[in-house]
Amino acid sequence: xxxxxxxxxxxxxxxxxxxxxxxxxxxxxxxxxxxxxxxxxxxxxxxxxxxxxxxxxxxxxxxxxxxxxxxxxxxxxxxxxxxxxxxxxxxxxxxxxxxxxxxxxxxxxxxxxxxxxxxxxxxxxxxxxxxxxxxxxxxxxxxxxxxxxxxxxxxxxxxxxxxxxxxxxxxxxxxxxxxxxxxxxxxxxxxxxxxxxxxxxxxxxxxxxxxxxxxxxxxxxxxxxxxxxxxxxxxxxxxxxxxxxxxxxxxxxxxxxxxxxxxxxxxxxxxxxxxxxxxxxxxxxxxxxxxxxxx
Amino acid sequence: xxxxxxxxxxxxxxxxxxxxxxxxxxxxxxxxxxxxxxxxxxxxxxxxxxxxxxxxxxxxxxxxxxxxxxxxxxxxxxxxxxxxxxxxxxxxxxxxxxxxxxxxxxxxxxxxxxxxxxxxxxxxxxxxxxxxxxxxxxxxxxxxxxxxxxxxxxxxxxxxxxxxxxxxxxxxxxxxxxxxxxxxxxxxxxxxxxxxxxxxxxxxxxxxxxxxxxxxxxxxxxxxxxxxxxxxxxxxxxxxxxxxxxxxxxxxxxxxxxxxxxxxxxxxxxxxxxxxxxxxxxxxxxxxxxxxxxxxxxxxxxxxxxxxxxxxxxxx
Numbered sequence: 001x002x003x004x005x006x007x008x009x010x011x012x013x014x015x016x017x018x019x020x021x022x023x024x025x026x027x028x029x030x031x032x033x034x035x036x037x038x039x040x041x042x043x044x045x046x047x048x049x050x051x052x053x054x055x056x057x058x059x060x061x062x063x064x065x066x067x068x069x070x071x072x073x074x075x076x077x078x079x080x081x082x083x084x085x086x087x088x089x090x091x092x093x094x095x096x097x098x099x100x101x102x103x104x105x106x107x108x109x110x111x112x113x114x115x116x117x118x119x120x121x122x123x124x125x126x127x128x129x130x131x132x133x134x135x136x137x138x139x140x141x142x143x144x145x146x147x148x149x150x151x152x153x154x155x156x157x158x159x160x161x162x163x164x165x166x167x168x169x170x171x172x173x174x175x176x177x178x179x180x181x182x183x184x185x186x187x188x189x190x191x192x193x194x195x196x197x198x199x200x201x202x203x204x205x206x207x208x209x210x211x212x213x214x215x216x217x218x219x220x221x222x223x224x225x226x227x228x229x230x231x232x233x234x235x236x237x238x239x240x241x242x243x244x245x246x247x248x249x250x251x252x253x254x255x256x257x258x259x260x261x262x263x264x265x266x267x268x269x270x271x272x273x274x275x276x277x278x279x280x281x282x283x284x285x286x287x288x289x290x291x292x293x294x295x
Numbered sequence: 296x297x298x299x300x301x302x303x304x305x306x307x308x309x310x311x312x313x314x315x316x317x318x319x320x321x322x323x324x325x326x327x328x329x330x331x332x333x334x335x336x337x338x339x340x341x342x343x344x345x346x347x348x349x350x351x352x353x354x355x356x357x358x359x360x361x362x363x364x365x366x367x368x369x370x371x372x373x374x375x376x377x378x379x380x381x382x383x384x385x386x387x388x389x390x391x392x393x394x395x396x397x398x399x400x401x402x403x404x405x406x407x408x409x410x411x412x413x414x415x416x417x418x419x420x421x422x423x424x425x426x427x428x429x430x431x432x433x434x435x436x437x438x439x440x441x442x443x444x445x446x447x448x449x450x451x452x453x454x455x456x457x458x459x460x461x462x463x464x465x466x467x468x469x470x471x472x473x474x475x476x477x478x479x480x481x482x483x484x485x486x487x488x489x490x491x492x493x494x495x496x497x498x499x500x501x502x503x504x505x506x507x508x509x510x511x512x513x514x515x516x517x518x519x520x521x522x523x524x525x526x527x528x529x530x531x532x533x534x535x536x537x538x539x540x541x542x543x544x545x546x547x548x549x550x551x552x553x554x555x556x557x558x559x560x561x562x563x564x565x566x567x568x569x570x571x572x573x574x575x576x577x578x579x580x581x582x583x584x585x586x587x588x589x590x591x592x593x594x595x596x597x598x599x600x601x602x603x604x605x606x607x608x609x610x611x
Contacts, residue, residue: 019505019506019508020415020416020505020508021411021414021508021526022415023521026415028418031412031413031417034409034412035409035413035423036423038405038408038412039422039426041486042428042430042486042490043426043430045441045445045486046430046441048441048445049441060450062450065450065451065455107335110332110333110336111332111333113332114328114329114332114333118328118332120329120330126333129345132596133344133345135595135596137543138344139549140351140547140568140591141347142575143575143584143585143588144347144348144354144585145347146575146576147350147354147361147581148347150361164343166343167339167340167343167344168344170336171340174336224431227434228433228434230435230436230550230553231553231572246434249434249437249440250554264441267437267440270434271433271434271437274432275429275432278429
């Protein structure tokens, strides 16, 4: 950034005219070098994890480390999937994450529609009540939430966990969707209503399809939050049959301190779904941005 | 299509009384609609977020036990006064503060750098953008253990690298010592976090109309002036947003500390929430844990309020 600030004044004023952030000198080479360095820093440790997942389990904790396994093996993946009911944890995580996304997006779009399209008493108050919790991370409420689930007999259940995830993710999802809904012209909605559509039809038949990029992006955020959560699941789940992936992985390494190979193989498998969801949403991210450009 | 449905509706309002009745029903329905739309979200939010906030404060005044049949005596402010006499709290507060002061600026600087580099056309920028964001979507358990293995005393990548440079075998047990462990926790947190501030800054920079930059340059503005008057003002709201959320996140750091060191050795890497968590779920001192968490919430709430206030004043 300092580079741009210190850029010398160009000799000819005509040269200075450029639409980019860096004006006359786009500094493509320097920018490319920085981009490559940052990208390498970002994915380097993950590539190393990939390499570790193909390293024979008896090669861990050796005298020296190597970036690429000497004699790569697929055995870790077989061990990871068959031992430790890993497949079971995987399915638990899929169930909880998908349910969290569906419930959160459904409830949030109803609420966001109310905030975006209706004027009613206490509207601002209710909206700020939702927003206020963004200043209190869900994590901070683990103690009272634990006591609450205990009271509701929802402790150690995937249903209880899902409800906590939904509640934690609702405020941001409502906030994000409301902004997008407000950008949809009211006339379209009126035309749709004249055709006899009720409020719910307007939402499901018109608003949501038009908001698909926004829905895709919040779905990705919510999926990640549920898939990745460690503290809440650690606190609320007790029995191994209910473990989600992060808890399964954590106990995996705790129970078999020497099983690094299968652990990193399991880690790779656990990362794949989030990566897929991210890559899919990337497509929508782009169309969301270009859609915003048209308006 | 539109004409047809208007005609269809008309027969319903033939009788005047019926029309009035249905109009009133319509008005009631219209009044109720937003509340009906809000009800499901509000119900879940009230039960699982708002009530726990109240409950947290509530039990912080009790010596709370969860064992069946145990009594939970009211202890007034004693949990809070205990906070100020607990030596571990001092370490934890210091570590949390240090974590904020180190990781937040680092994430902001790296995020800004990445956004500035990647906002305009660059070969392969879609790939670089995705790559920089990927650590954000990974799981804390997974990446914490990857870092733990990189910094492992035996067979760890870092020690192997250092051994090559030093010319003799280096065997530092990074995770087992206070300051090296803190260093690994900071490094991991910045690595996993800066992609998030990157996308917020990227959105802010992408949002600057490029014609505006061009126009300023046509008018003869120097690059320095273009940045001062166009780019930096456009970044300011994003900067406030990122700062507030990063500080909140950093002050409540938990997962990576819990996984890597569990606050050890001897509580020396403990942060505030890992200590509150340990009090509640290891020592079963729920009231004390709740008091620590409540105090932290109040401080953070005050911080966000002041910060947002300051931003509003800047805009005006």
